[in-house]
Amino acid sequence: xxxxxxxxxxxxxxxxxxxxxxxxxxxxxxxxxxxxxxxxxxxxxxxxxxxxxxxxxxxxxxxxxxxxxxxxxxxxxxxxxxxxxxxxxxxxxxxxxxxxxxxxxxxxxxxxxxxxxxxxxxxxxxxxxxxxxxxxxxxxxxxxxxxxxxxxxxxxxxxxxxxxxxxxxxxxxxxxxxxxxxxxxxxxxxxxxxxxxxxxxxxxxxxxxxxxxxxxxxxxxxxxxx
Numbered sequence: 033x034x035x036x037x038x039x040x041x042x043x044x045x046x047x048x049x050x051x052x053x054x055x056x057x058x059x060x061x062x063x064x065x066x067x068x069x070x071x072x073x074x075x076x077x078x079x080x081x082x083x084x085x086x087x088x089x090x091x092x093x094x095x096x097x098x099x100x101x102x103x104x105x106x107x108x109x110x111x112x113x114x115x116x117x118x119x120x121x122x123x124x125x126x127x128x129x130x131x132x133x134x135x136x137x138x139x140x141x142x143x144x145x146x147x148x149x150x151x152x153x154x155x156x157x158x159x160x161x162x163x164x165x166x167x168x169x170x171x172x173x174x175x176x177x178x179x180x181x182x183x184x185x186x187x188x189x190x191x192x193x194x195x196x197x198x199x200x201x202x203x204x205x206x207x208x209x210x211x212x213x214x215x216x217x218x219x220x221x222x223x224x225x226x227x228x229x230x231x232x233x234x235x236x237x238x239x240x241x242x243x244x245x246x247x248x249x250x251x252x253x254x255x256x257x258x
Contacts, residue, residue, distance in 0.1 A: 035085070038081075039081055042077055042081060042142050042143055042145075043074055043077050043078065043081075045142055045147070045150070046073040046074055046076075046077040046138065046139045046142040046143070046150070047070050047073060047074055049073065049135075049138055049142070049150060049151065049154040050069045050070050050072065050073030050074075050135040050138060050139065050154075051066060051069065051070050052154055052158050053069050053131050053134065053135050053138075053154065053157055053158055053161065054066035054067070054068065054069030054070055054135070056158060056161045056162050057069065057128055057131055057161070068111075068132070069131065069132065069135045072108065072111065072132055072135050072136050072139065073135045073136065073138055073139035073142075074139065075104075075139070076101075076104045076108075076135075076136045076137075076138075076139030076140045076143065077139040077140070077142050077143040078143065079100050079101065079103070079104050079139075079140070079143065080097075080100065080101055080104075080139070080140045080141075080142070080143025080144045081143045082100065083097040083098075083099075083100040083101065083143075083144075084097060084143065084144065084145070097144075101140040101143075101144070104136055104139075104140055105133070105136060105137065105140070108132060108133050108136040109133075111132055112128075112129030112130070112132050112133055113129065127161065131157065131161060134153065134157050135157075137153065138150045138153050138154055138157075141153065174204065174230055174231070174232050175230075175231055175232070175233060175239055175257055175258070176228060176229070176230050176231075176257065176258040177228075177229045177230075177231060177242070177243070177246070177255065177256075177257050177258075178209070178226055178227070178228055178255070178256050178257070178258065179191055179226065179227045179229065179246055179252060179254075179255050180224050180225070180226050180252070180253040180254040180255070181224065181225050181226075181227060181251050181252055181253065182224060182225070182251045182253065183225070183251060184208060184225050184227070186251055187227075187249065187250075187251045187252060188206075188227060190249055190251075191227060191229070191246060191249065191252075192206070192229075194242070194245050194246065194249065195229070195231055195242055195246075198245065199233070199238055199241060199242050199245070201231055201232065201233050201234070201238060201242065202231065202232050203229055203230070203231050204230040204231065204232065205229070205230045206227065206228070206229050206230075207227070207228040207229075208225060208226075208227060208228075209225070209226035209227070209228050224253055239257065243255050243257060
């Protein structure tokens with residue numbers, strides 16, 4: 033009964049702690065969200081509980097329980113690699129991959145009984161993902177701008193130059209939308225391209241000027257903001 037209660041407590045705790053990190057990732061619309069983080073933490077916790085159980089029940093006193101936890105830390109790299117995506121001219125998902133690695137470590141800590149360390153790591157990880165992101169962006173609100181153009185090669189450099197240089201606004205990511213997409217939220221015409229840019233204007237007034245400036249560029253058919 034003691035083992036049942038211990039396993040239940042640790043697995044539920046790991047799920048709750050990793051859920052905090054996963055919620056932040058899901059809220060930021062990252063590839064791996066709430067469920068993925070929880071599953072990673074539960075799995076790593078179970079591996080560590082198994083290692084501790086084997087150590088307690090094995091006759092061989094030289095059993096090294098750290099081998100199983102080391103395997104978890106190494107193996108999580110495969111899942112982390114799956115969250116790293118190339119979108120247009122940018123690479124996204126590195127932070128999510130790191131958060132998955134972190135919740136795997138949190139899970140092994142919980143499974144091994146180091147509850148204090150797991151809780152502290154969860155708090156620091158969440159603050160790093162949430163608070164520091166806002167600090168880096170200086171309170172700016174991200175806006176996704178969709179720009180319908182006739183040609184990618186000709187217009188892309190002019191578009192990015194206008195946003196960065198003329199209006200001194202940072203660009204987080206740039207993506208070329210497939211014009212055959214069935215998603216109706218893109219208003220593109222059949223033979224046009226759509227450039228999706230995530231940018232962080234200082235305020236709505238600057239955003240309005242960016243949209244107006246983009247519409248004046250040659251080759252730009254339409255501009256809409258999400």
